[in-house]
Amino acid sequence: MRVPTxxxxxxxxxxxxxxxxxxxxVTEISWWxxxxxxxxxxxxxxxKEFNESQSEYKVTPVFKGTYPETLNxxxxxxxxxxxxxxxxxxxxxxxxxxxxxxxxKPVAEILSMGGATFDKSQYLPGIVAYYSKPDGTMLSFPYNxxxxxxxxxxxxxxxxxxxxxxxxxxxxxxxxxxxxxxxxGAAACGLTSTWLTWIGLENFSAxxxxxxxxxxxxxxxxxxxxxxxxxxxxxxxQNLADLAKEGVFRYGGRTSEAKQLFLSQECxxxxxxxxxxxxxxxxxxxxxLGQLPYYPDLQGAPQNTIPGGAxxxxxxxxxxxxxxxxxxFFAFLSKTEIQSRLHQKSGYLPVTMAAYNATKESGFYKENxxxxxxxxxxxxxxxxxxxxxxxxxxxxxxxxxxxxxxEKMLAGEQTAQQALDNAVKRGNEAIQQAIxx
Amino acid sequence: xxxRVTFPNKILPYLLLAPQLAITLVFFYWPASQALYQSMLRxxxxxxKTKFVWFQNFAKVLNDPNYLNSLKVTVVFxxxxxxxxxGMALILAVMADRVVRGRGIYRTLLIWPxxxxxxxxxxLWLFMFNPTMGSFAYMLRATGYNWDPLLNGNQAMVxxxxxxxxxxxxYNFLFFVAGLQAIPKSLIEAAAIxxxxxxxxxxxxxxPLLAPxxxxxxxxxxxxxxxxxxxxxxxxxGGGPGKATETLVYKVYSDGFVNLILGDSAAQSVxxxxxxxxxxxxxFRYVERRVHYG
Numbered sequence: 075m076r077v078p079t080x081x082x083x084x085x086x087x088x089x090x091x092x093x094x095x096x097x098x099x100v101t102e103i104s105w106w107x108x109x110x111x112x113x114x115x116x117x118x119x120x121x122k123e124f125n126e127s128q129s130e131y132k133v134t135p136v137f138k139g140t141y142p143e144t145l146n147x148x149x150x151x152x153x154x155x156x157x158x159x160x161x162x163x164x165x166x167x168x169x170x171x172x173x174x175x176x177x178x179k180p181v182a183e184i185l186s187m188g189g190a191t192f193d194k195s196q197y198l199p200g201i202v203a204y205y206s207k208p209d210g211t212m213l214s215f216p217y218n219x220x221x222x223x224x225x226x227x228x229x230x231x232x233x234x235x236x237x238x239x240x241x242x243x244x245x246x247x248x249x250x251x252x253x254x255x256x257x258x259g260a261a262a263c264g265l266t267s268t269w270l271t272w273i274g275l276e277n278f279s280a281x282x283x284x285x286x287x288x289x290x291x292x293x294x295x296x297x298x299x300x301x302x303x304x305x306x307x308x309x310x311x312q313n314l315a316d317l318a319k320e321g322v323f324r325y326g327g328r329t330s331e332a333k334q335l336f337l338s339q340e341c342x343x344x345x346x347x348x349x350x351x352x353x354x355x356x357x358x359x360x361x362x363l364g365q366l367p368y369y370p371d372l373q374g375a376p377q378n379t380i381p382g383g384a385x386x387x388x389x390x391x392x393x394x395x396x397x398x399x400x401x402x403f404f405a406f407l408s409k410t411e412i413q414s415r416l417h418q419k420s421g422y423l424p425v426t427m428a429a430y431n432a433t434k435e436s437g438f439y440k441e442n443x444x445x446x447x448x449x450x451x452x453x454x455x456x457x458x459x460x461x462x463x464x465x466x467x468x469x470x471x472x473x474x475x476x477x478x479x480x481e482k483m484l485a486g487e488q489t490a491q492q493a494l495d496n497a498v499k500r501g502n503e504a505i506q507q508a509i510x511x
Numbered sequence: 512x513x514x515r516v517t518f519p520n521k522i523l524p525y526l527l528l529a530p531q532l533a534i535t536l537v538f539f540y541w542p543a544s545q546a547l548y549q550s551m552l553r554x555x556x557x558x559x560k561t562k563f564v565w566f567q568n569f570a571k572v573l574n575d576p577n578y579l580n581s582l583k584v585t586v587v588f589x590x591x592x593x594x595x596x597x598g599m600a601l602i603l604a605v606m607a608d609r610v611v612r613g614r615g616i617y618r619t620l621l622i623w624p625x626x627x628x629x630x631x632x633x634x635l636w637l638f639m640f641n642p643t644m645g646s647f648a649y650m651l652r653a654t655g656y657n658w659d660p661l662l663n664g665n666q667a668m669v670x671x672x673x674x675x676x677x678x679x680x681x682y683n684f685l686f687f688v689a690g691l692q693a694i695p696k697s698l699i700e701a702a703a704i705x706x707x708x709x710x711x712x713x714x715x716x717x718x719p720l721l722a723p724x725x726x727x728x729x730x731x732x733x734x735x736x737x738x739x740x741x742x743x744x745x746x747x748x749g750g751g752p753g754k755a756t757e758t759l760v761y762k763v764y765s766d767g768f769v770n771l772i773l774g775d776s777a778a779q780s781v782x783x784x785x786x787x788x789x790x791x792x793x794x795f796r797y798v799e800r801r802v803h804y805g
Contacts, residue, residue, distance in 0.1 A: 142768070142769055146768050146771075149556050149557060149771070152557055152558075153557065153558050170556060170771065173555065174555065174556070174557040174559060176557070176559045177557045177559065325659075325661055325662055326643045326661070327643065327661055328749070328751065331641075331643050332643065334643040334644045335643050338643075338644070468770060468771070470769055470770060470771075471769070471770035471771075471772075474765070474769065474770070477751070478751070478752075478753045478754055479753075481661075481662055481751055481752035481753050482752070482753045484662050485662040485663060485664075485752065485753075487753075504770075507772070508772075510553070510555075510560075510562075
């Protein structure tokens with residue numbers, strides 16, 4: 075077959091620099107990542123700065139394609155017994171990595187190997203909790219974290235006679251504004267959203283304090299049942315389906331494609347990751363930011379959002395010397411000035427409290443209102459059982475199933491109730507299969 | 512009968528065959544046997560826990576309504592792609608054959624798309640017709656037509672078939688042009704003298720004499736549409752919306768490399784292997800006999 079062959083060649087090729095590197099006295103640390111464009115430059119700069127800051131270790135970043143491709147490359151390399159030291163795995167891959175206990179080494183262990191004692195309280199609690207085992211052991215190092223927020227186009231708002239300085243806060247308000255935008259002719263489409271699964275289901279349930287799945291959304295056990303066909307979910311998606319029928323809501327695709335609809339000023343309101351801010355700034359649109367909308371009639375809403383993005387995992391089976399190098403690199407990444415810079419440039423969240431406070435003190439949030447929203451959203455309240463995160467061993471597959479059902483729903487082939495019932499049924503079957511039952 | 516070539520040396524023939532055999536073993540039999548073995552396993556992505564389950568994966572795949580759906584999708588996609596790619600190519604070849612001035616330029620330009628990789632071809636069509644960014648998509652929507660292949664499965668299929676067929680037209684064109692040149696001019700001239708019009712000449716002389724080329728292209732195009740269009744599907748629709756454009760090959764990829772269910776994915780590729788073998792055997796055994804080689 076074509077695909078496996080390509081993959082194995084890719085694995086073999088990337089193994090080459092590892093082998094040639096062992097000839098030098100410095101310990102080489104390989105880092106497989108999925109960052110493109112401006113974020114790739116950050117990866118390169120960070121590695122370069124780290125390598126120049128000391129002479130014992132050398133971090134070599136290798137771009138491995140999209141998030142799923144990077145994860146697959148890592149898995150293939152592990153099976154071929156040549157895994158990299160560090161691999162960047164996206165949020166939905168977290169469950170996959172956690173289930174592979176024999177393959178990975180907890181980051182908490184590695185950080186304490188570096189000599190310094192590992193102090194968890196230095197890190198942002200919402201983010202650390204997501205990447206930890208139920209007993210609190212931090213398993214991976216949060217590298218780029220984001221949270222979904224509301225973006226809106228100020229020019230179109232003004233044209234439609236809406237208050238451009240006060241974005242709608244609740245879903246009913248958003249729907250009303252979106253309809254007004256469409257009917258007034260201010261824009262062709264009122265509302266769009268990237269990542270319907272991550273924003274519309276996973277974060278929707280956390281933010282509105284609803285259960286996504288049993289056993290604390292899968293954090294407490296792998297044998298879970300989905301609960302996403304409960305009434306509030308059905309109501310929300312029926313609202314979206316109705317808006318789609320009226321042409322007020324436009325669907326852009328399963329991941330971040332819908333951003334184009336906002337950047338081209340076709341759609342006036344969008345829910346999207348805070349990590350997408352860079353492109354919005356670049357486009358020169360007069361944009362505004364707001365909190366992720368919620369339903370005011372739901373008890374406890376708004377609760378808190380859960381992080382997306384990616385974290386760095388360390389493969390097992392390497393030497394202590396190599397792990398010390400990884401620890402040194404993670405310590406370098408945790409430095410306040412590095413974290414503050416990452417946060418202010420990219421729209422991703424800072425990982426440490428110190429970096430957050432430093433950014434706050436520098437007056438950055440005063441100059442850039444809205445940039446603090448993703449952090450306050452995540453940290454505003456003590457998380458509940460519903461809002462600590464969602465973890466399934468096969469979340470990528472479950473998301474695909476959810477997307478397929480949403481697409482049929484938005485095309486008018488089925489109602490929201492049918493779509494979510496099907497998603498639950500098919501999702502539960504897939505989960506049972508994945509855990510080996 | 513041509514004289515038989517004999518080798519006095521017993522080992523030499525095997526030595527001469529060795530390179531080809533080695534390549535076949537390493538690049539076909541070995542991976543194929545691995546796929547067969549994997550198709551009887553159920554294991555986690557990292558291979559930490561492995562269970563041998565005999566033919567359970569096959570039973571599951573064949574009972575999966577999604578698998579039958581992708582079989583249907585593949586048949587629709589392959590048939591449409593092959594028919595359109597060959598039909599358009601034949602029309603263009605006949606036209607180009609009639610052109611007197613600048614024949615070379617037409618031919619060269621028509622061959623260009625073949626040099627485009629499937630994934631790139633997919634991206635080209637995506638950039639033109641994707642409703643979030645495509646310029647042609649904007650024009651279509653501006654006319655009031657609800658062009659939305661992201662949600663409309665039939666439109667997504669039309670987009671895929673167009674991209675796949677467009678890329679293959681050049682290849683078919685090349686062979687049809689060669690086939691047309693091989694047809695003796697005297698036959699056509701004789702028919703013309705007997706009073707046959709261009710249409711009649713085409714259907715009674717040119718088309719039957721092109722049969723070997725057409726048959727060859729039918730095999731090539733079917734195989735192309737079945738197995739070589741992964742890049743286009745991946746770039747244009749990713750199997751969506753719903754599962755409206757998930758072909759068999761794409762399903763192998765998405766089950767194995769996105770959903771990480773390696774056993775199911777391997778079972779599907781073994782089934783695909785059987786389909787290719789059967790398809791080729793049937794075509795050459797039964798269809799080829801009916802074709803008259805001039």
